[in-house]
Amino acid sequence: MPLSDHVRLVREFAEGHLIGENRRDYHIRLKLDHSMRVLDNGMAIIKGEGIDGRTADLAAMAALYHDIGRFPQFARYGTFKDAESINHGRMGVLTLRTLDLPGGFTHDEWRLIRAAVGLHNAKEVNPGLKGVLATMVNVARDADKVDIFGVVLDHLSQPDSPDRVVVLQLEEHPTRYTPAVLDAVMSGGSCDYSLMRYDKDFLLLMTGWLFSLAYGTSARLLLDRGMVARTFGMLPKNDDISALKEKVLRHLQAAASARR
Numbered sequence: 001m002p003l004s005d006h007v008r009l010v011r012e013f014a015e016g017h018l019i020g021e022n023r024r025d026y027h028i029r030l031k032l033d034h035s036m037r038v039l040d041n042g043m044a045i046i047k048g049e050g051i052d053g054r055t056a057d058l059a060a061m062a063a064l065y066h067d068i069g070r071f072p073q074f075a076r077y078g079t080f081k082d083a084e085s086i087n088h089g090r091m092g093v094l095t096l097r098t099l100d101l102p103g104g105f106t107h108d109e110w111r112l113i114r115a116a117v118g119l120h121n122a123k124e125v126n127p128g129l130k131g132v133l134a135t136m137v138n139v140a141r142d143a144d145k146v147d148i149f150g151v152v153l154d155h156l157s158q159p160d161s162p163d164r165v166v167v168l169q170l171e172e173h174p175t176r177y178t179p180a181v182l183d184a185v186m187s188g189g190s191c192d193y194s195l196m197r198y199d200k201d202f203l204l205l206m207t208g209w210l211f212s213l214a215y216g217t218s219a220r221l222l223l224d225r226g227m228v229a230r231t232f233g234m235l236p237k238n239d240d241i242s243a244l245k246e247k248v249l250r251h252l253q254a255a256a257s258a259r260r
Helices: 003-015 022-048 053-065 070-077 088-098 107-119 131-157 179-186 199-212 216-224 227-233 239-258
Strands: none
Touching: 003 022, 003 053, 022 053, 022 070, 022 131, 022 216, 053 107, 053 131, 070 088, 088 107, 107 131, 131 199, 131 216, 131 227, 179 199, 179 239, 199 227, 199 239, 216 227, 216 239, 227 239
């Protein structure tokens, strides 16, 4: 079954949640556009990393369907914040079980796709995850992160955006950030979302993702698109942020070079 059939299903499912109210529909369209770009990013990663055969097909499905749960989540709760609604990965698994899905994949392959959707937003990838499922999850996670950089940076660059749902209703401030968030990122550990107060905290959180990218292709995509430079251009200028920037660039450049 061609990829276009799956793309059409996601589009139709998302558009089925539009209600004709611009402010609310904006967020449904935001996630639909995001899903299409994550698919494109996923295909670039698959090609760049030499992933082929059935694994490539399944990884593409994981990227395309990764946020299928976002549409019913927002329609039901009016937020993309999982802590105030439902885990959108889990919602995606439940959603896929209810849809009349295109053919072309076996029952066991759909189980893998659902599993990848359910795991794509975990705070960390289980180190015991192996084989095809690990590839699917890693492709979806990297492709997702690459696009989220653009979404958040564009949002913060446009003061007339409908509201702050994209950055989890964080307080906007030109210079403030939470020191504990910076410390967590600098140490290479996971940052607890509950620590975040300011929009700059989300930018810091995103820089922390850069240390956990699975693929060199993902690092190259972010560097080539200028996303890292844009991110640090929006952060305050001080010694701590400069140290983080140097650490991030050193890591990404090494990753991009080592995995060519």
